[in-house]
Amino acid sequence: MSNLQYRTVEQIFHAQATEDGAGVSLKRALGQTNDQRMDPYLMMDVFFSDNPEDYLAGFPDHPHRGFETITYMLEGNMLHEDNAGHRGELKTGGIQWMTAGKGIIHSEMPQQLDGQMRGFQIWLNLPKVEKMKPASYQNFTAEELPNISLLENGQIVLIAGSLTMDGETYSSPVQAHVTQPLIADIDLSPHGEIHIPIPAGLNALLFLFEGEIEVDDHTLQFDQTAVLTDGNMLHLKADVLGGRAMLLAGKPLNEPVVQYGPFVMNTIEEIQQAIHDYNSGQFP
Template sequence: MSSTLKRNVVQTLTGRPSSDGDGVKLTRVFGGAQAELFDPFLMLDEFGSDEAADYVGGFPSHPHRGFETVTYMLDGRMLHQDHLGNRGLLEPGGVQWMTAGRGIIHSEMPQQDSGRMRGFQLWLNLPAAEKMQPAAYRDLRPDDVPSFSLASGASIKLIAGELNVDGQVLVGAITDRSTRPLYLDLHLQADQTVELPVAAELNALLYLYEGSARIEGEHAAVDIHKGQLARLGEGDRVEMLSGRDGAKLLLIAGKPLREPIVQYGPFVMNRREEIEQALKDYRDGNFGA
């Protein structure tokens, strides 16, 4: 593979309306089917509404095992509480990074009954060797997530990973994961071009949540619009051009695990027997022990 290969778009997806928790309306960008295509990621949801009825029920207490959840808030306030005693208020620009590991029971409840609430939740798989680690939780306040302005005029909030851009290494809030996640929120003004390095060994995705953009691949250019996800092919850099109204995108990349995925709702393991054990542990009150 060339060391200067631009990634092409190999698939585009449009998020589908869904709901979760206590009736929270959301868009499921991907999740469930063909999980191996998104490895190491399992799911991406976008939630957002000005109508309290769409979100006020929140996500009451529920369990997770075997993966990580990353919640990134754009608007509104959400309170996380779990059975380990962790408590954190998620505010605009903040991130909650939860490692479910062997098990955690938590809730995510809105702290408002009017106004806009909007954000994303990403599920990141754990390798088999790490699935039964103790659960952990990190609350990143808005100021904990570094922001950078690029020479191109674009701006970045770097949630996880590192980028070598404009002759400097930009370091995100989270850099210590074996799946090497790169997770950033990229804002472009009208008709701006930006090129970002993405290591060749990482799977890469782009989700456009505002505006429009053209992904300039090595062999073809593909236009994407609000609410569309682009799954990218091989290469080591991503080049894009924003439309006349600018663009806001999530760039998500990670090192694929290439391990079996067996999922049953909020449990993600490698074998059916491990799912059965998770269900037993939860029923018996031994979850996370």
């Protein structure tokens, strides 16, 4: 056990209230500024409301190029459609993994008139060699994602990657990527405590969206994002009320990032080309 290196908190971000789409109220937990990113992740938005005025306007047609979007629906129902003819519903507990690649125009619209809408959208960068590949999708229901029981300590929903817990290895159905994404919804019971192996060399962060969780010797509080130091093990412990957090880890690309709204490329010239291609009807 002497080769264990525990990850600790390196930097804290506070989620910021904002709007996106046609006026959807949300919080930005990662990507508030260019300095508040974690390679290879660009952004993480949190939407959480039982007020239809906060979400009914949805996200009408808009383009993407050069990265991937991961939508994880905790509660609610959204319809995805795009200009390549793809269509699908994202329901409670499910995910959609969209690789925008060289370009797509899509919409994400609520399929409910009331009730709670709650979930995450994560932007994951693509390496330069993959930014111009054809757009593609992976869709999985709640039943298709591994639900890892931690017994009295809680549970983990594994969205991407693999985890070995108590000698058993669990793997998400999401296909492997260059960035080696590990994404998990960690729900700890009151006083729950776990050790999660994360390969050294992957960047990692936690976003707390319920309760409180201790990360090594630091208490992570509601709506805080903690970027973690390198290491091969993560130790988490919940307080008397328990805690729930999103874990994001991935292999850094160490490439230039030039972003203009929904386009993420490596150079200004590539951004200019993306704008030209979109304006001239070349998406996809």
